[in-house]
Amino acid sequence: MIKINDLHVIYGKEPLAMIKALLAKIELEKGLTAEMLIGLKPNLVVAKPAENGATTSPLLVEGIIQYLQEKGFNNIVILESSWVGESTKRAFKVCGYQDISTKYNVPLIDLKEDSYRTIKEGELALDICLKALEVDYLINIPVLKAHSQTRFTCALKNLKGCIPDREKRRFHTLGLNRPIAYLAKALPVNLVVVDAINGDLSFEEGGSPVAMNRIIVGKDPVLVDTYGAGLLGYSRNEIEYIEDAVKLGVGSGELASARIFEYNTGEKSGTVFKPGRQVRRLASCVVAKAACSACYGSLIHALQRLDQIGKFAQIEQLFIGQGFKKEERDGIGIGSCTAGFSSFIPGCPPSAHQIVEFLRNML
Ligand code: SF4
Structure with missing residues (x-):
């Protein structure tokens, strides 16, 4: 079973097969019980297909659902709230999630329509969507990509899709970094599955995808983000919210004490690279x-x-x-x-x- 300081990295071009193989390696089912409600939180920040570098590959989410259902876990929902100004429903459709929902009978929950609960976390009170708080096992499925304001976005920042639009705006008035760290403390995740297949070079909304051909799985979002930041050229201390999250005790940013397992290393070559x-x-x-x-x-x-x-x-x-x-x-x-x-x-x-x-x- 996966431990808190483990990172599993699989290389390849086929997210569906890759994630199923990786979930089998970590024996995901051992951490679950039949009655649990499992929430999948992809990054559908905008209504653009994953090939643009902004959103989570639907094949990756499909692989997770297939794995869970084959093991007898059918109580699954997909949760998301796209960024302010974008319709989550449109993103579900354009990004291929409507089809997944129909094919596997997995409900799509538009968190823009959800109510919220205020959680006091240290010096901050945060409004968090109820459905995100109610799931028993939350799988965070971010895209590894750059961000124009925070430099980098992956696991910690992806949780911003679990708060109301009004709260998203307030995060910016609070400086963005600090509330992202506090949100990760207030809304713990059980597993992080990073889509590092084709994330964007400079913007969270995509446009300059760069093939990286890998999926990263871990339990500690701070460790995952520290590792991911390194893949984009940053050390941990260059990403303010990772440092804030370490100070808050959300997780460890110590790569030196992490166990890193790599699979399919012969598959590092591959996809047709279409540079912008x-x-x-x-x-x-x-x-x-x-x-x-x-x-x-x-x-x-x-x-x-x-x-x-x-x-x-x-x-x-x-x-x-x-x-x-x-x-x-x-x-x-x-x-x-x-x-x-x-x-x-x-x-x-x-x-x-x-x-x-x-x-x-x-x-
Ligand atoms: S085989 Fe060579 S080109 Fe491929 S990842 Fe290793 S060092 Fe890079």
């Missing part, structure tokens, strides 16, 4: 030969971080990919395949954070 304009600009300094998507995605996120801190223009050329495995030459290589280069960062794949630190020291 922004990604193409960042990739202009990259020479890739048979690069795995997981590795290439890490590099693109790292270059985005270096661009943000004004270092991107100093990079001349980087090499990445399995096609460089046997080459010995001058140049800067990314990933263990480039071990023959005069400078290279090991890892298979290295995280964006590792690449950022490596390149920062070289520039």
Whole structure:
């Protein structure tokens, strides 16, 4: 069974099969009883298909439902409230959740229509949708992606879809970071399943998806977010709400004491990568030969971080990919395949954070 300091990462291109395999590894059913109401909370912030990089893949949610139903758990609901100004019902439809609901007889709950309860958590009183509080086992299914205000969004911030629109607006007046941490304290989740297949490079509403080809599962949302932030090029202390959540005791951000299990590592290569304009600009300094998507995605996120801190223009050329495995030459290589280069960062794949630190020291 999965422990609080465990992270399970599976690579591949088929979210449905991947998540079923991963849930079997962690024996999800052992933490459940037949009478439990199980809530699935995807990220449907906007009404755009998952391919745009903003919303949770319906195949991932379908895989979770299939797994649960095959084990005899049929008391499942899908909960969401899209961002202010978007209709959750429209998002359910456009993102493929209406079809899932019909196919598996799983109700969709639009939390914009729900009532709420005020929960006092430390110095803050938070209004949280009743249905989210009522489920017995909450599975948070965020997308790993960038965010224009908080830099990064994953497990902790995805819970913002469990509060009324009025409360979402108030969160912004409170500085966003602190209330996100308090919300995670007030609304504990039982499991986090991260869609890190194709999250966006810069905005939570999508538009510049980057293939990362993996799903991450953990119980501690702070640990999951710390790990996820690293995949996008950030250390824990660069994401304010993760630090706030650590201080509040929501979870641990100590990756050093985490047990990380990886599966299907041979599946890191893969999906057809269709870079948008922004990604193409960042990739202009990259020479890739048979690069795995997981590795290439890490590099693109790292270059985005270096661009943000004004270092991107100093990079001349980087090499990445399995096609460089046997080459010995001058140049800067990314990933263990480039071990023959005069400078290279090991890892298979290295995280964006590792690449950022490596390149920062070289520039
Ligand atoms: S180091 Fe090589 S094999 Fe490993 S992920 Fe990168 S490109 Fe793929």
